[in-house]
Every structure is written in C-alpha cells, then in structure tokens.
Amino acid sequence: MKSLPTATGRECWTVVRALLRPRRKQAALAVLVLVAAAALGLAGPLLLGEIVDRIDDDRAASSITAPALGLLAAALGEAVLFALGLILISKLGQPILATLRERVVARALKLPAEQVERGGRGDLLSRLGDDIAVLSEAVVEAIPPLAAASLTLALTFVGLATIDPRLTLAALLVVPVQLWALRWYAKKAGPAYAAERRISGERAQAILDVVGGAKTIRALGLQPTALPRVEARSLSSVAAVVRTIRISTHFSSRLNLAEFVGTASTLVMGYFLVKSDSITVGAATAAALLFIRTFDQFNIVLGTIDEANRALAALARLVGVLQVPEPPPPVPHPGAHVSLDKIRHAYDDGPVVLHDVDLHIEAGERVAIVGVSGSGKTTLAKVVARFHTPTSGTVDVGHVALVTQEVHVFAGPLADDLRLAAPNATDAQLQAALDAVDADWAKLDAVVGHGGVELTPAQAQQIALARLHLADPKIAVLDEATAEAGSAGARVLERAADTVLQGRTALVVAHRLTQAARADRIIVLDAGRVVEQGTHDQLVAAEGAYAALWHTWSQDRA
Amino acid sequence: MTGAALLRGVLRAHRRRVALAATLLGAHQGFEALVPVVVGAAIDDAVAPSDGSALLLWVGLLAVLFAFLSTAYREGARAEERARETAAHALRMQVMERVVDPRGGGEAGLMPGQLLSVATADVDASAGVIAGLAYGTGVVVALVAGTIVLLVTSLTLGLTVLVGLPVIVWAGGRLGALLSRRAAGQQAEAADASGVAADLVTGLRVLQGIGAADTAAERYRVASQSSLRATLGAARAEIALGATAVLVGGLAVAGVAFVGGRLALEGEISLGELIAAAGITQFLVGPLSRLAWVGGLLARARGSATRLAEVLSAPPAVPAPTTPTSLRLESPPKVSVGTLEVPGGALFGVVTDAPEALLAALARESSEAVVTVDGVALAAMDPAAARATVVVAPHEATLLSGTVRDNVPGAADAALEAAAATDVIAALPDGLDTELADAGSSLSGGQRQRIALARALATQAPVLVLHDPTTALDAATEARVAAAMRQARAGTTTILVTTSPLLLAACDVVAHVRDGRVKTASHAELLADATYRETVA
Secondary structure, X not given: OOOOOOOOHHHHHHHHHHHHHHHHHHHHHHHHHHHHHHHHHHHHHHHHHHHHHHHHOOOOHHHHHHHHHHHHHHHHHHHHHHHHHHHHXXXXXXXXXXXXHHHHHHHHOOOOHHHHXXXXXXXXXXXXXXXXXXXXXXXHHOHHHHHHHHHHHHHHHHHHHHHOHHHHHHHOOHHHHHHHHHHXXXXXXXXXXXXXXXXXXXXHHHHHHHHHOHHHHHHHOOHHHHHHHHHHHHHHHHHHHHHHHHHHHHHHHHHHHHHHHHHHHHHXXXXXXXXXXXXXXHHHHHHHHHHHHHHHHHHHHHHHHHHHHHHHHHHHHHXXXXXXXXXXXXXXXXXXXXXXXXXEEEOOOOOEEEEEEEEEEOOOOEEEEEOOOOOOHHHXXXXXXXXXXXXXXXXXXXXXXXXXXXXXXXXXXXXXXHHOOOOOOOHHHHHHHHHHOOOOOOOOOOEEOOOOEOOOHHHHHHHHHHHHHHHOOOEEEEEOOOOOOHHHHHHHHHHHHHHHHOOOEEEEEOOOHHHHHOOOEEEEEEOOEEEEXXXXXXXXXXXXXXXXXXXXXXXXXX | OOHHHHHHHHHHHOHXXXXXXXXHHHHHHHHHHHHHHHHHHHHHHHHOOOOHHHHHHHXXXXXXXXXXXXXXXXXXXXXXXXXXXXXXXXXXXHHHHHHOOOOOOOOOOOOHHHHHHHHHHHHHHHHHHHHHHHHHHHHHXXXXXXXXXXXXXXXXXXXHHHHHHHXXXXXXXXXXXXXXXXXXXXXXXXXXXXXXXXXXXXXXXXXXXXXXXXXXXXXXXXXXXXXXXXXXXXXXXXXXXXXXXHHHHHHHHHHHHHHHHHXXXXXXXXXXXXXXXXXXXXXXXXXXXXXXXXXXXXXXHHHHHHHHHHHHOOOOOOOOOOOOOOOOOOOOOOEEEOOXXXXXXXXXXXXXXXXXXXXXXXXXXXXXXXXXXXXXXXXXXXXXXXXXXXXXXOOOXXXXXXXXXXXXXXXXXXXXXXXXXXXXXXXXXOXXXXXXXXXXXXXXXXXXXXXXXXXXXXXXXXXXXXXXXXXXXXXXXXXXXXXXXXXXXXXXXXXXXXXXXXXXXXXXXXXXXXXOEEEEEOHXXXXXXXXXXXXXX
C-alpha cells in the first residue's frame, strides 16, 4: 500500500469537466458578460484616438465633449459588467469547489487508515487544509482576474482590427514570443509547483510531530533530534518556493520581451500606415494605447499565474485522494454471529501474521483473545471489524463496531461528538449512553476536544464506549479499549465496557486478564496461531500458555 | 512583544534584502510609468511627421527601457521572495524553539492543529510584511513618478490629475467599502471548515470503528456549505473593490481626455504629451488598485503577527532563576517532592490519587510543589539542567517521525533489552533503521510503548520518572520489563508512578499517597491495605 497519489492534469480535467457540465449555461452567461465588459474596455483607447484625430483636425473645443462623455459611459458600463461577470464566475466556481472538497473529505474518511498513515497523516491534513485553502483562494483571487485579463488580451486584437487589420497582424508578432515563453513555462512550472506543494505537506508533518510531541521532547531533551528535522524540511520548502519564483520571474522577463515586440511593431506598423495615409495619427495613437493597456493585464496574468499554478498542483493532490478506490462496503449479514474460516493475513509483503485462523462466535457470546504482544491479536480483531480484508480466507460478520485504545474526542459540544455514532439520537438517549459508561463528569453541552476542555485518556475512552453504545452494533470488538488508563482508570472502563457489551456478541482483546476471565471463552494466540481455547477455569486447569500468563498476572495482586 | 514590534524586527533583520527588493520594484514601476511617455513622444516625433530615423531612435529607446524594467522586476521579485521566505523560515524556527523550550509553557494554550497553523499560515502572513513593503514601495514610486511626469507635461493637467485622482480614488474607496461592508456581514457565520476536516481525519480510526464515516462526511458538508456562503459574500466584497478600481481609472482617463484635449486644442500641450498623459493615467489605475492589495497584505501581517507574538512571548510554565545553582552529583541523588522523600539509588514506586500534579512538579511544568535533588531545589537550577537531572517520561508514548534509531538516542542495547523492545525491532523490516511513518502510528500501542520506554531508559538520567510505562503490555512482557528495570537503572534513582502490581512488586519501596497522606512500605506490605489493594488490582 503506497501513500496517497497525485492526479495527472488529464485526470483533474475530467473531474472538473464533470463538475462543470450541469452548470454549462451559467458558465456561458458568465463568459458572455465578461466578453461584453472587455469589449467596452476597448472603447476607451478607441475614443481617445478619436479625440486625438479631432485635435489633429483643429476642430472646435466642444467637439471633444461627446467622445469624453463616451469614455465616461464606457468606464461605467465596463465596471458594472466586469463586477457582474466576476460575481457570476464566483457563483459558479465556489459551489464547484465546495462540492469537490466535500467529495474529497467524504472519500478521505473512508480511506483505509493504514494508507493514510503510510504517507503521514500530515500529508492528508495538508491536502484537506492547505491545498483546499490554496484552491479556494485561487477561485476567488486568481481565476476571475485571469479570465478577465485573458479576454481583454484576446479582444485587443479584435480592437486593433477595427482600426486596421494590418495593425492586428503587426501585434500578432507577440504570439510566437508568448507561445515560446508559455511552452518553456508550462514545462518547468508544473513539476516545480507540484514539488513545492509536496514539500509543504512534509513540512506540515514535521511541525505536527514537534508540536504534538512537545511535552515528550521537553521531557526527554529531544530538541537536538526534533528541531533539525523541522529545520531541514522548512529550508527545503524555502528552496522550493525560491525555485518556483525563479521560474515565474524568468517567464515574466520573456513576456516583457513580447510586450516590447508588440508595442514596437504596433508603432512601426502605425508609422507606415500613417505614412501611406491608410490611418490617421489618432488611430495610430489608439492602437498604441490599446497595446499599452494590455501591460496591466499581463501583470495580472503574471501576478496570478503563480497562484493559479499552485492551485493546479493543489487540485492534483485533491483529485489524487478521489483516485484511491473506495473500499467496497462490507456486506454484513443480518445476524449477530461471527464466522471466520482459514484466515491468513500479511501486511503488504510482510511476514504472515495470521495462519489459518478459524473463529466462530455465536450470537451473544463473549470471546476474549489473549496472547503476548505481536501474537496477532489486533490483526485478528481488525479482520473481524472489517478494517482489514485478509489475504485469504472467508469473513462472515454482522453489523460490527470497533473501539481501540486510540482515543480522539471530536471538537465541539460533546453531544455533537456522540451524535456521530447516532445522528438521530435524542438528548435523553445521549444522556443514557453517558450514564451507561458512568461518565458522571460529562455534560452534553460542554465543548470538548480541539479548543475546548481536554479530556484525560480514560475520560476520552469512556466517550468512545458511549459512542459504541449509541452506534448499537450487533457485534462489538474492543481492542485493548481499557488499556490507556492504568489500573485505577482501567477498572472504571472495564465496568463501562461490561455494561456496553450487554446483549451484544463481543470480541475483546485484553491484556488485563480479569477482563478475559469474565469472558465465555478465551482464545490464546501465539505467533498468529490459535494455541488454546476454552473457559478461564478450563485453561487454568490445563496449565498451558494461558495458565502461565494468569499466574504472572495475579501473583502480585493480592 | 506586540505584533507590530515583531514585524519591525522582521524588517530590521532582513533590511538589506528588503531595501534591495523595494528599490528594484520601485525602479520597475518608475520605468513602467515612462513607457507611455516614450510611446507618446514616438507618435509625436516620428509617426505624425513620418520621420523614419526618429522612429528608429524611439524604438531603440523603448528597447532599452524594456530591458531595464524587465531586469528590475525579475531581480526585485526574486529578492523580495528570498527575503520573505528566509524571514518566514526564521520565524518558524523561533516558534518551534519556543514550543520545545525547556522552560515549558510553549504551547501557549493551543492545540497541535492550531500551533501548526501558527507555524505555517501565520508565519507566512507575518513575513508578508516584506511583500507589502517592497511592492508598496513600487506602488508609491509609480504614483509619484506618474504625477511628476504629468506635472512636467502640463501644470494644469498635472494639477487636475493631482487633485482629481485622489478625490475619485477616495470616493471609489468609500463606495467599495460600502459595498464590501454589506457583503462582509455574511462572514460572521463562517465556520472553519478546514478545522472540521482536520479534526475528523485525526479521528479517522475512531470514526471508521463505529461506522460513522458517512455521518462525519455529512457534518463536514454542513461546515463546507456555511463556509461557502461566507466566501461568496467575501468574494462579492472583493469584486466590488476591483470594479471600483476599473471605474476610477475610466473616470480619470475621461477627465484627462476632456481637460487635456482642450489644452491640446489651445496649443498648450502637444499631441504626444496628451497621449502620454492619457497613457499614464491609464497606467496609474494599476498601482492604485494594488494599493488595496498592499493594504490587505499589511493588515493580514499585523493580525498574524499578533497571534505569533502571543506564542513567542508565552509565559514559561516555570520561572527561570536569574543566577542558577549548579548541582554536582557524585552518587545516586536523593529527591524530595513536597512530603515525599525518595532515597538515592532507589527504585521507588508511587501510587497516588493525584499523579498529574506530582508529575508536573517533577517535570518542571508547574512550580506548585517544591522539588529538591540532593537538597538543591530544581527551581534554583537552569531549566535545561533541571530537566536533564530529573527526566520525566510522559505516559503518552509519543514517538517522533524518523527512524527508531533517531528516537532512541544512542540506541543503547541495554535500554532496548530492558524495555523488551528488541523483539519489536526484530519484527521491523529495517530494524533500528526502519522509518516510523506518522510518528509511529503504524506500530501497535504496545510496540510504541516499549520503544518509548527504551528511549527513556537510554537517557541514563540521574533521576528518571516513569509514568505508567507498561499499560499497553501483556502480563508476560510486563513481567520481563519489571525484572530488568533494576539492572537498567543501577546506580541511579528511579521513580515509578504506576498502579501496576508487577512493577510495584519490583520496587525497593512504595509510597501510597491518598488525600495528601503518605504511607511508605513495600508492595507486599501495602497489599494489606484494602484501598491500596483495590487501587492496584
């Protein structure tokens, strides 16, 4: 299993096109309005040329009032249409972006946790955070001006043609220069920006490591190992950004060359056309002004091309998340029993961690798995909970939920956290779940998690058990769900687990053997094989592996 | 430290590059302002009278001008970016160093996600002050140069623009502000959709465990939609500002054409000068609208710098003494914490109803209880030295990304052996050199805990405090660890804050603390006490 992929340009386009299709008419209207705005923009230089001509003809002072008023009207019209067009574009782009990010998050939430952690959670977090932010900013700040500027540039050639087609021909000399600049830029920019986004993700991971482990780093004096890692990532991100700015400024120099070529050729062509009396001085002026006006449009293109490229790289990373196939939804059978036959499992190319394990749990039965660390307990639990599809063997399980020792409390009111497990639960039902796990400290409206009250690991685990209670699965798998708290907290959690497991089929991975002893049946795993099974009393009497473990466990307790 | 002071510091620290960037970007704008002047002169001097050699001269001059403006922009933009990125890097490292500073308190009450955003988004926005200054200089130079050229062309025309333009810009600004204020009202309901996404992904395993992926996706959708409404509002505000700039520019050009046209007809200015004037006015719209962008950059820099300054000047958890006492240890040190007395060289168990307060005091994360080592108060020592003398390994087995070897400095075989971590390493594909993805989250809790324990033992600290170091281990492995502990910590002092009977039985002596009362005896003796038995069962 690899870390998360990045999409190619073609794949991104397919996704964007599909999102655009239902909004075709809206898109066409937006483009139309922007074209109209850009066309009105051309009126400015043309009317100025007209004024120049009237001055050249030495007409009366009042003769320039009409074109000056025309300038005023054109400016007003351009501003209004420009605003309207951009608002249409943002109304088009923002909902598309929202749909895209919602899809990406929805997919991310279904990705196999292993795959997410392989690339580092920082990678996914930076995709869902940074990359979405970069893209949103681009949709607001880069794409509309880029669209408007490109239209103005294109219409400039039309405007020149209305004066004299030969002027357009002269101005078209810029096209080969621009194409040459663009080809160079397109080749260099893509990889550079993609690298910059990737490195920024790695940097986020390194920073998260330090801020998340700050207490540990301080306690153990790990600063000399932790800080240089961040420093190295941060420096390589500096280098990556500097590399992209080198490319975009180099590009801007080439575009400047195009601007010069265009201005000079328009002037020279104007000179010949005036000389041959084909056009007036005013028209030549209008042509030159039309062309100079494009400089600011070029600046806009330049100013936003950086952002636009970064946005494309971000888009590729987001679409990349969508490309991870959604794991097929498990088909739970309606019953409450568990049937595993000949389960064999290995992670990727790693060693086999489960060897031909058969596990049958009847409805309502409680089974405990014990064994030393690394014996395959967690893997077996995850196969039952449908977290892993085993390398071979058949799995037939009803509606199942899993609680591990990994705790996370979701930010916001506690009630919202609990409703993740049961969206339609009433407050009374939520309170009942809290009562079931003895969470007498908990208040439904208390803001917990990120930015709220920080819960102790034991409290967070009580919440996890309350969620399990609310999710109300037929089968519950607890993977050392009571481990984090130390002995004192563990007993509270064990009581809570007992309540929550009532009336369910249960598979409990436990190294606190008191919990195992209460199970209907105990399965002892060793090196991925079932070596013993039976009730507590049977296994203790058998004087095998379990009995030895039980002896060690109980010797210092009373 | 305030945000403004921080920004001043950034500019001071990078003044050479900032000055270079501002000069070059200013020069670029000055050269750009000259382009319409040269074009106007070419029309006046070469196109109108059909003078071929004059045309060559002016086109040549235009080429030189373009060479200058192109070079100035390229080098200026590069200098600005380098200055800004270097500044951001320096700020980022300052944040990181503050967070892990031995005096503690560096989290400034923020969660990891918030600190990440301070170390990335806020750092970048603060360094944006350099862009604001450098590009702002360009804008100012453009405006001043444009005005001067206009004034030189014609005093009347120059004054018209000089008076008229600010009035139009001011009016436009008022209009823009009015429009954007209306739009910004909607921003109040903005939900931090990206925060929601980060929170949900962090709890990915938990969500998947209870089959709540769809519910969670729906929750994000609600946040995303509310953020969509807010961005649409904000976009409308931004667009209103942009359109106002277009309007302002158009009005200004119309005004110049009207006034300048009359002047030209009266013969007061030449055609070329009129063209230059119109061209420059048209050009000035760009810098004028960039003024708002520069203002936005600076405002964002101020806002972020304030947040950054709060983290950088967060009060330390414990005050550092002005003249630290140094401690020379010759034999295993004895330690006292409040009423607890730990003999030198002991393997000392503590079963307490308030472990957090005890650990915070020992770890110098709080100064509520007095801790002494061989009679010297930790508070009197340099915080780094105090932490090196008394190492408190937290219960959360947080590993750092990197290899196992990076995590266990020295990778002492004895420490790995004692923590029963050798089996863990043997099972890893590259042994000690295995990269731990995402801070070891791919390892099981038990594997992480053993590597963390090895890391703590490898410090060979004079005083080591371990908090529940074996909760994720099975009984057999825990028994191995308990048996190896004494050997691993021979000649040093060890405090085990735990309720594990296996570890407590291995201790020389155990203190049972309840409601502030301490009872010290061996584990076996303490088991006679019902409360104790209940606590460790």
